[in-house]
Amino acid sequence: MTKSRLNYVEAAPDAMKPMFALEESLSSLSIDAAMRELLKIRASQINGCAYCLNMHLPAARKAGVPQSKLDVLAGWRESPAFGARERAALTWCEALTRVEMTGADDHSFETLAAAFSAQEQVEITLIITTINAWNRIAVGFRSQHPVEAQDAA
Template identity: 80%
Template structure:
């Protein structure tokens, strides 16, 4: 796969609002660990290797154990996730797959039961932002860096 274009080099001023939005997420009340879980799950669904390469190390740095990251794609079948994480991941999947879920009531009810209204807005913005990044990175075929041993 070949990168189609480097959007930061091509349109740096156009990308500034996306960068500012991303920076604002770090100032919200949602923990870094939760933000990274959501970013990884959406990126798994969207098939964004570039974002997975970025957010998996960030998740480990935020204290998420590797064993938990290993089962994130199957979170419904794993006891490793808290009630809040399950509610947020369900909402993440409902929004990421909105064309099939319609942001269903059952996902929202579990989400609303687990988070305050402000947290609901913050988490929804986190999910919305990573989906936008995924679409930019996948659309332009952004390439994540390879280590020498990865290229073998």
């Protein structure tokens, strides 16, 4: 376990206001809460952000994502639990989250474009971009998620 580096909200509250406003704006998009949470969780898995996983897994359950689907999200490509639109969005999520490796490849974009309207493509991209920014903030500053006493090491 690593020690938290600093509390970024306390250190620069005015600088963080736009990030919080951006995050709040995501709830008004046409992409439903379950899909938003799946994207946030998948990007956070890739980025190794325990803080964000701790936040978005309960939010996904609250949005109606079954636990059985969350259990296999890391292996979604091999699971029959995910529909065509989820697969297209998750493909794009991985391409953008790993942009240094994928270059946001044409196949991933074409898969997204075949399943979603232009507006939805932008919204999904904004959701993915935002969670990647949050992951980098939380991982970079080693944000610590709450731990129940029985789960503490």
